Each structure stands twice: as structure tokens, then as C-alpha cells.
């Protein structure tokens with residue numbers, strides 16, 4: 190089954206989201222070879238898509254807002270380093286929805302131009318996540334200057350363009366092939382079970398047929414027991430919570446939005462009642478989506 194069917198059942202919405210030639214327009218951050226691009230190819234593997242690369246995560250959201258693309262794919266959490274805060278905040282800022290999910294195995298590698306060796310390197314470029322996921326390996330080379338870049342694949346492309354043995358990138362094996370780089374050291378991520386979870390974002394709330402995961406964002410009165418008052422509905426209704434992440438509310442220092450993921454399908458009337466109860470206890474409440482949980486893909 191293609192992602193189109195996973196995304197929505199409603200024919201009119203489908204037609205709206207495809208180009209005249211039937212292609213779905215999807216945006217991702219980075220350049221060819223980025224992990225987002227790999228996740229996009231996997232998620233939409235049975236669909237006819239046209240893809241657009243964007244420089245920043247926010248550019249993907251802006252393109253969705255401008256209806257330049259129908260879906261955006263963005264990393265939201267890494268299994269070794271945790272939530273990607275910027276994407277959580279952008280979801281709220283742009284008021285968009287989650288319509289799907291994809292988890293892919295991430296392997297980080299140290300890449301350099303042909304013939305470069307560990308002892309040649311002075312500067313290393315990568316996305317901050319690339320550095321974080323390789324933190325143990327990097328401890329052995331404290332003299333290297335770590336230069337954060339917008340994306341792992343953009344940094345690999347840059348190394349190719351610079352053509353200097355002093356410069357290396359942390360990125361995927363696929364970028365080594367694409368940009369003709371040598372793998373100086375492979376699998377440098379400290380956790381070999383390293384996965385990143387990507388979300389498929391839409392400007393519309395599209396409910397999927399086979400949805401088994403619900404995401405919501407709430408804020409609560411700043412008083413004792415208010416989080417407990419909400420969490421008890423999960424326990425009382427036997428709802429399996431998958432994740433809770435808090436992000437600061439910008440104009441209220443030390444107050445938070447809670448992003449909650451749990452198992453379920455909104456068609457279930459019992460679950461609807463629990464959600465109503467949670468909404469009543471919240472200052473702010475938004476259902477972010479009901480979609481199919483992403484399985485871990487070892488590519």
C-alpha cells in the first residue's frame with residue numbers, strides 16, 4: 190500500500206494534494222543523501238512523488254504554508270539523543286498536523302576527500318545531531334575543530350567542494366558514494382541501535398484508515414496536580430502513552446507545552462471521551478494527528 194492510501198481516504202483531499210500529473214509534492218531538509226531524503230524515499234516508496242530540498246527545517250514549514258508542497262518530512266526524535274526541539278516548536282508555530290511517521294536506522298561515518306587520513310584532519314563539519322551521536326568517538330580527537338552545519342549531507346557536499354584533506358564531514362555512507370568521498374572511519378555513532386523518527390507533516394488534519402497512534406499538545410494551569418489530573422485519564426482509560434515531551438512557552442518563562450503521544454484510533458468512542466476529559470482540564474489543547482506508527486527500518 191502506498192503512502193497516499195496511508196495518508197487519507199478522502200478522494201477530494203487526495204486530488205488537492207497531487208500535481209496535475211498525479212505526483213505528490215514532498216519537501217525535506219538538506220540535499221540528496223540527507224537522512225530526511227532517505228526517510229522520504231522509504232516512506233513514499235510506492236508512490237509517485239516529486240521532491241524539493243530546503244535549506245532549513247523552517248523552510249520546509251514555510252513551503253507547506255505557501256502550498257508549494259503537500260507534505261514535509263522532518264526529524265523529530267533520535268533514539269540516542271532525544272527530541273529535536275526545533276521541530277516540536279515549529280509544529281506549533283505553524284499550526285500543522287502529523288499524518289505519518291517513519292523510523293530509520295542512522296549510521297554516522299567520518300568522511301574525507303580521496304586519500305585523506307585521520308591524522309590529516311583539522312576541521313569536522315556536520316549537523317549538531319551528527320556530532321552528538323558521535324560524541325564518544327570525537328572525545329579521542331579533542332584538537333579537531335567541530336563546525337556545525339545545516340545538515341549532514343550538506344556538510345559532505347561541502348567537503349567535496351573544498352577538496353582539502355584537512356576537512357572532514359560526519360554523514361551517511363550514501364553521501365560518501367554521492368559526493369565521491371572516502372569513509373575514513375565507519376559507524377562512529379556511540380549507540381549501534383541508533384534510529385531517528387521522522388514525521389510527515391501536512392497543513393491539514395488527515396485521518397488515516399490504519400491509524401494506531403495519536404499525538405496532542407496541551408498546556409495546563411500552573412498549579413499543583415494539574416499534570417496528574419490529565420495523566421490519570423490515561424491510566425483510567427488504559428491508554429498506552431508512548432512519549433511525553435515538554436517545550437517552553439515563550440512568553441511564560443518556566444511554563445511548558447506538553448506533547449503527548451499515545452496508542453489509539455480516534456474512531457474508538459471510549460477514547461474520544463478520554464480526549465474530551467483531557468481537553469477540559471487544559472488551558473491549550475490541540476490534536477496533532479492520528480496516524481500509523483512508524484516501524485524501525487534497518488536500511
Ligand SMILES: O=C(O)C(=O)C[C@]1(C(=O)O)C=C[C@@H](O)C=C1
Pocket residue numbers: 218219222223224225226264267273295316318319339340341342385
Ligand atoms: O537529515 C540529515 O541529514 C540531517 O542532518 C538532520 C538529522 C537531524 O536533525 O536529526 C537527521 C537525522 C539524523 O538524526 C541526523 C541529523
